Amino acid sequence: MSALRDGTASPSGAADRTDLRDVAKAHRPFPLGRLILWAVAILIAADFVWIVAGNENFGWPVVAKYFFDPTVLQGLTVTLGLTVVAMTIGIVLGLLLAIARLSQDGLANTVAGLFIWFFRGTPLLVQLIFWYNLSTLFPELSITIPFGPKLVGWDTNSVISPMTAAIVGLALNEAAYMAEIIRGGLLSVDKGQAETAEAFGMTRVRALWRVIIPQAMRSIVPPTGNQLISMIKATSLVSVIAMADLLYSVQSIYNRTFEVVPMLLVAVIWYLLITSVLNVGQSYIERYYSRGDRRSAPRAARDAATEAPATEAPMGPSPTNVPQEAAR
Amino acid sequence: MTVTATVEPLVKARNVHKAFGDVEVLKGIDMDVAPGEVVVILGPSGSGKSTFLRCINHLESIDQGSIMVDGEQIGYELRKERLVKLGGYAIARQRRKIGMVFQQFNLYPHMTALQNVIEAPIGVHGESRQAATDNAMKLLDRVGLASKVHNYPRQLSGGQQQRVAIARALAIRPKLMLFDEPTSALDPELVGEVLSTMRDLADQGLTMIVVTHEIGFAREAADRVVFMDGGNIVEQGPPEQVIGNPQHARTRAFLSRFI
Numbered sequence: 001m002s003a004l005r006d007g008t009a010s011p012s013g014a015a016d017r018t019d020l021r022d023v024a025k026a027h028r029p030f031p032l033g034r035l036i037l038w039a040v041a042i043l044i045a046a047d048f049v050w051i052v053a054g055n056e057n058f059g060w061p062v063v064a065k066y067f068f069d070p071t072v073l074q075g076l077t078v079t080l081g082l083t084v085v086a087m088t089i090g091i092v093l094g095l096l097l098a099i100a101r102l103s104q105d106g107l108a109n110t111v112a113g114l115f116i117w118f119f120r121g122t123p124l125l126v127q128l129i130f131w132y133n134l135s136t137l138f139p140e141l142s143i144t145i146p147f148g149p150k151l152v153g154w155d156t157n158s159v160i161s162p163m164t165a166a167i168v169g170l171a172l173n174e175a176a177y178m179a180e181i182i183r184g185g186l187l188s189v190d191k192g193q194a195e196t197a198e199a200f201g202m203t204r205v206r207a208l209w210r211v212i213i214p215q216a217m218r219s220i221v222p223p224t225g226n227q228l229i230s231m232i233k234a235t236s237l238v239s240v241i242a243m244a245d246l247l248y249s250v251q252s253i254y255n256r257t258f259e260v261v262p263m264l265l266v267a268v269i270w271y272l273l274i275t276s277v278l279n280v281g282q283s284y285i286e287r288y289y290s291r292g293d294r295r296s297a298p299r300a301a302r303d304a305a306t307e308a309p310a311t312e313a314p315m316g317p318s319p320t321n322v323p324q325e326a327a328r
Numbered sequence: 329m330t331v332t333a334t335v336e337p338l339v340k341a342r343n344v345h346k347a348f349g350d351v352e353v354l355k356g357i358d359m360d361v362a363p364g365e366v367v368v369i370l371g372p373s374g375s376g377k378s379t380f381l382r383c384i385n386h387l388e389s390i391d392q393g394s395i396m397v398d399g400e401q402i403g404y405e406l407r408k409e410r411l412v413k414l415g416g417y418a419i420a421r422q423r424r425k426i427g428m429v430f431q432q433f434n435l436y437p438h439m440t441a442l443q444n445v446i447e448a449p450i451g452v453h454g455e456s457r458q459a460a461t462d463n464a465m466k467l468l469d470r471v472g473l474a475s476k477v478h479n480y481p482r483q484l485s486g487g488q489q490q491r492v493a494i495a496r497a498l499a500i501r502p503k504l505m506l507f508d509e510p511t512s513a514l515d516p517e518l519v520g521e522v523l524s525t526m527r528d529l530a531d532q533g534l535t536m537i538v539v540t541h542e543i544g545f546a547r548e549a550a551d552r553v554v555f556m557d558g559g560n561i562v563e564q565g566p567p568e569q570v571i572g573n574p575q576h577a578r579t580r581a582f583l584s585r586f587i
Binding site: 190192193195196198199200201202203204206210211214215289291292293294 | 385387416417420421422423424426427428430432434436437438439447448451452480481482483496500
């Protein structure tokens with residue numbers, strides 16, 4: 001053996017270098033390259049911040065002055081409210097559309113397909129303007145028996161305010177996109193799961209609700225987060241139909257004061273703040289729906305293992321006496 | 329067969345035909361299963377044995393013939409002397425008394441072992457959470473997994489997962505249990521724990537139809553062994569007869585691969 005090692009050893013002949021050494025005692029080489037990269041990156045970033053902060057054209061004092069202006073906060077409320085309402089309707093309607101798309105029923109399938117085709121295929125801005133101007137197409141909205149007598153009717157202009165036009169426009173558009181996201185999620189679940197639920201006598205609805213959708217959520221949540229962030233920004237489109245959202249409110253201020261850039265910065269910072277909060281929320285939701293994916297035993301399981309007279313070897317060291325988590 | 333003629337069979341299958349497109353998978357299967365009987369179906373892959381099992385709880389519809397379980401025709405109903413296809417809800421109701429164990433376990437991965445077991449008793453059979461949980465703990469203890477009740481399926485070995493699946497099927501207090509190749513997806517050293525659980529169930533008088541390749545299990549636990557090939561029942565009888573002294577060349581050819 002040693003002859004062989006001598007033959008292949010480095011010219012210095014340091015035999016101990018090829019001995020087996022425990023990697024647990026290994027040292028990490030000094031990360032000089034990385035430190036230099038970090039230093040350069042921080043330097044550039046600091047310089048950039050310095051330049052932006054010192055540039056008078058950005059009008060930071062104006063930004064600070066108007067950041068909590070009542071008009072801006074009012075617009076922010078509208079933006080948030082519109083996002084929540086439109087997104088909620090969009091998700092619920094999208095779920096129904098996705099189920100209809102996946103059903104064996106030809107009618108449901110076709111209706112859902114047409115809906116998605118239309119609302120994904122036309123620009124959101126055009127849809128909003130159409131809803132806003134609905135009264136020019138249908139001066140009166142009414143519920144009638146097809147080709148038959150009218151039951152109830154309303155004047156269109158009294159029903160379609162900027163608010164309802166904005167909600168309907170955003171929600172229907174969102175529903176079309178969410179339908180495809182949810183459909184993809186439902187299809188990603190192993191077919192054996194639906195079959196098992198069926199074999200155990202679950203109805204379709206219950207199987208969807210208890211077995212399929214919770215598993216589909218893992219692939220539905222990330223694109224939905226995307227959609228939500230797009231939606232917050234898409235609400236700025238409603239300023240064209242005179243809806244006083246965040247963008248509209250800063251516009252109304254800079255139309256008066258002509259401080260265009262500072263006021264837009266107010267809006268930009270608010271949009272960034274909202275999306276940052278949403279990103280944090282999304283990561284929590286994702287972690288919740290991947291709970292069955294973790295390899296290590298959950299805490300409750302370890303507690304139970306140490307409490308119960310184990311027929312299998314307990315999973316880990318006994319923690320302090322935590323009350324056993326009730327089955328959810 | 330040792331089945332006495334006076335006992336009404338729990339499962340009555342008559343002339344069951346099934347085709348997938350042009351491929352005829354079942355070519356007229358007749359089978360009676362008495363209450364408490366353990367029937368093991370053997371046969372080469374593609375012989376139609378799994379398909380027949382899945383027809384019994386209507387996971388597959390049949391093209392011709394009839395299947396009765398516990399006095400009800402599966403998937404159909406007689407209304408004014410006319411046979412009418414049942415809707416989803418009525419079929420779901422018929423399935424309530426049939427438990428099933430799958431080759432790929434098919435545990436719900438987002439639920440713990442305990443949640444897997446109590447899901448159908450609470451959601452389908454209307455048991456209270458407390459009663460379902462108590463029963464589930466007993467069943468999980470019986471399959472030797474009392475310490476794993478709060479683990480998610482991914483944290484369990486294949487054999488443990490399949491034992492949870494068996495507990496899950498037992499939790500609905502089934503009159504009939506269907507096992508679809510329960511050990512085929514398991515590592516060889518894990519097969520034994522699942523088979524011994526199944527043997528216990530057989531000893532306790534549960535009516536079972538088992539599709540498997542485990543000849544040893546068939547020999548020890550079966551009341552009757554059915555050998556299927558090419559969509560037909562070739563031969564059936566007590567295990568010592570079918571496995572010990574097969575009459576048909578095809579049965580002999582199949583069994584010779586296991587000796």
